[in-house]
Amino acid sequence: MDPDVSAELFPHVRIVMGTVIGLAITRLLMTIAGIIQHPHRGKVSALHMLWIGSLLLELVLFWWWEFALHRMQIWNFGIVLFILTYAITLFLIAALLSPDSVSEYKGYEDFFLKRRHWFFGLLGATFVLDTIDTLIKGQAHWSRFDWSYFGQVPVGLALCIFAWRHADRRLHLGIVAVHITYQLFLIFRFFTTIS
Known part of the structure; x- marks a missing residue:
C-alpha cells in the first residue's frame, strides 16, 4: 500500500473504532446514571x-494503546476487520454489564452471575486479541x-475459566480486584506515555 494512503487510512480506522468504543462507554455510563436516577429499580x-x-x-486503555497503530506502514482489510472485532468484543462485554432490564433477576449481581459464561468467554477472548494486536x-x-x-x-484465561465454572461471589470479587490491580500496574508500567 502507498505510504500516503496508509497514513490517510489510520484516521478512518480510528474514527470507526472510536465510535464502537464510545458506544460501549456510553452504555456503561447510562447504566451508572440509571442506577443513580432509580436506585431501587435493580439491586x-x-x-x-x-x-x-x-x-x-x-x-x-484500548483507545489509548491503539494510537500505536499510527506507525503502521501496511494496512489491509484483515487488520481493519481485526481491530473492529476487538472493539466490538469490548462493546459486547459492556452490553453484558448494562442490561436493558434486570426485572427478571434479583438485581445486577444476579444478572451478572447468571450471564457470567458470556462475560468471561468474551473477556477471555480479549486476552488473546490483545496478544494478536501487539x-x-x-x-x-x-x-x-x-x-x-x-x-x-x-493467568487471565485461567481466571476466566475458573470464574466461568463457579458462581461464588467472593471468588468473583477477588477476580475483579486482581483485574483492576493488574490494569493499574499496566498503566504505570507501560502505558503512561505513547512511544
Whole structure:
C-alpha cells in the first residue's frame, strides 16, 4: 500500500473504532446514571459496579494503546476487520454489564452471575486479541513488553475459566480486584506515555 494512503487510512480506522468504543462507554455510563436516577429499580451490587469500573478503564486503555497503530506502514482489510472485532468484543462485554432490564433477576449481581459464561468467554477472548494486536503493531512495539505483560494471557484465561465454572461471589470479587490491580500496574508500567 502507498505510504500516503496508509497514513490517510489510520484516521478512518480510528474514527470507526472510536465510535464502537464510545458506544460501549456510553452504555456503561447510562447504566451508572440509571442506577443513580432509580436506585431501587435493580439491586445495586459492588461486584457489578467494580466490573463496570474495570471495563471503563479497559475501554480507555484500548483507545489509548491503539494510537500505536499510527506507525503502521501496511494496512489491509484483515487488520481493519481485526481491530473492529476487538472493539466490538469490548462493546459486547459492556452490553453484558448494562442490561436493558434486570426485572427478571434479583438485581445486577444476579444478572451478572447468571450471564457470567458470556462475560468471561468474551473477556477471555480479549486476552488473546490483545496478544494478536501487539503482534500487528510490529517488533518495536512487541519488544517494549516483558513477562509481566505477556503473563496476563495464561493467568487471565485461567481466571476466566475458573470464574466461568463457579458462581461464588467472593471468588468473583477477588477476580475483579486482581483485574483492576493488574490494569493499574499496566498503566504505570507501560502505558503512561505513547512511544
